[in-house]
Amino acid sequence: MFQRVGADQGKGVLLAWVCIFALSFAFRQPRKKHQWMRIPVFSFLLWMVAVPLESQRLQSPFEANNNYTGRYDEIMAYYRELAQKHSLVKLVEAGPSDVSSFPLNAVILSGRKQFTPEKVRKAGKAVLMINGGIHPGEADGIEAAMLFARDLVTDPRLVALLDRIAVVIIPVYNVGGSLLRNSTTRVNQNGPEVYGFRGNAQYLDLNRDFIKCDSRNALSFSELFRYWDPDVLLETHTTDGADFPYVLTLIASQRHKLQTELGNYFYKRLLPQLYRTVSEQRIEMIPYVHSAGDPATGIYDFMDFPRYSTGYAALFHCMGIMAESHMLKPFAARVSAQRLLMTKLSEALAGQASDVIAVRAEARQAAIQKKVHDIRWQIDTSFADSLLYTGYELGRKISSVTGFERYYFDHSKPYTKRIPYYNTCRPVSSVEVPECYVVPGAYGDVIERLRANGIRMRRLGRDSLIEAEFYRIGDLRSAAKPYEGHFPHRNFSLERVKTHRQYFKGDYLIPVRQDAIRYVVETLEPDAHDSFFRWNFFDAILERKEYFSDFLFEEIAGSILDNDPVLKADFQDRRTKDPAFASNPHAMLEFIYSRSKYAEPGYMLYPVARCFPPD
Ligand SMILES: [Zn+2]
Incomplete structure (x- = not known):
């Protein structure tokens, strides 16, 4: 293990060693017999010391100032140097971002020069993807990933992990936001002194954009994500909200939205190991504290729709984790906690690589074979688990600003007790999946997103009048105000109608039973949480094009x-x-x-055909 690090890092030092040896030999004192033999021993010892020093020389901006997070150029310079120094690291471009001069980048860390998914999977490795800086103001994860990457290739205890896992780090996903540096937009946060902005170059929140992909970042991410097909996706954040002693909280892909076996594995093995091993290092960690004010009354699982990273990951049977550090803890403490989490997650994944790969393959097969798919869920508030929680009592006093009663977390009154934990979600809408969907090629934005997500499609060879099942939309109610650049459709009725529709040569036939079946179903079934229909991709059908006098x-x-x-x-x-x-x-x-034959047939008719095999 050490030799590999030394051989990799110490080329310069090795040269220096040879020079020292040669010079020492040239100027040796001939009278002291055999004393020259000490020279190689001495210089070898020097090399042993110098190799780690050499590797440590690469310092992140944060290490120079513990309340500082690097600018985008500093972060990329750090990774470039890391990749130059270490053959276990490769820096690649990963498609455009919304800032045309800065592409998305990915840092791949893997042993034995296995830098493609094919080689990594052939070697039986698991894949961890880390998405940093989706909200660049929440910068601790960006800095933690830089230190973690260096740890992976220089710490003798960690280098061997790269024989069992590959790690793909997106240093800063929200490139545009990271360039909008300021010191004010994270009003409740304890450092760093300057940081990027939450919105991207289009003012989009990228952690709402994984399905609609309004940003180029999201399209590039989809391609990278599907290319690597990670087993675990870790995304780093800093939370707002309640006050509590925990440095880290975790939002994990909701258990009941995963295939049963995968959910059981995630929640009974991987996550418990993470919570245990992190807390053994005296970093306090707990599930994300999502409450209705006072956490003592209970916390609720975050409903991770596919627009969020953990919900998106779940569509591909990938276990998603959003690590939310606590905004009131010092920046350096947050960086340490995120770095530790990355380390412990890597160790857990390396130790269980074959199990993780097997359980995901099983989940994939089970999903492909299912005839009925759940497409919408909600948290069951009638049933609560319980959680041992340490918090602060809620105090109340009159606000000197508003004159109304306000609450505060009273640090003089800490408590530890079991609180209700509402972590069960249940399906509220399900659908019998067809054999295939047919999507008109005219809907290029839809096709582009399907393609970025690696969906298998076939083009129709000729114009075809297709008889199939369709949805007729009714009672539509949409958002009154824009949300992330859209007016999403909140409520509507769907009537199933058997009819025919004209399709043309080149339109797309999408077989449903493929690896990404959940993505296909949960984007093309209008009733799903984050369907393309809800996100306004088909709005033109909602208006008549002809009328009568x-x-x-x-x-x-x-x-x-x-x-x-x-x-x-x-x-x-x-x-x-x-x-x-x-x-x-x-x-x-x-x-x-x-109701007459004169009414245009396409009005309110969702244009995606659901084709079933003949009875
Ligand atoms: Zn965030």
């Missing part, structure tokens, strides 16, 4: 009713029961028009 349609409407007794009865019934309808001539004509 009342004065001309009158005659036609009359003959429609005369020839359709059922419709006529419905019409009369509505007129009798609904006075507002009965007093609105246009509404009455619209009632008839929308």
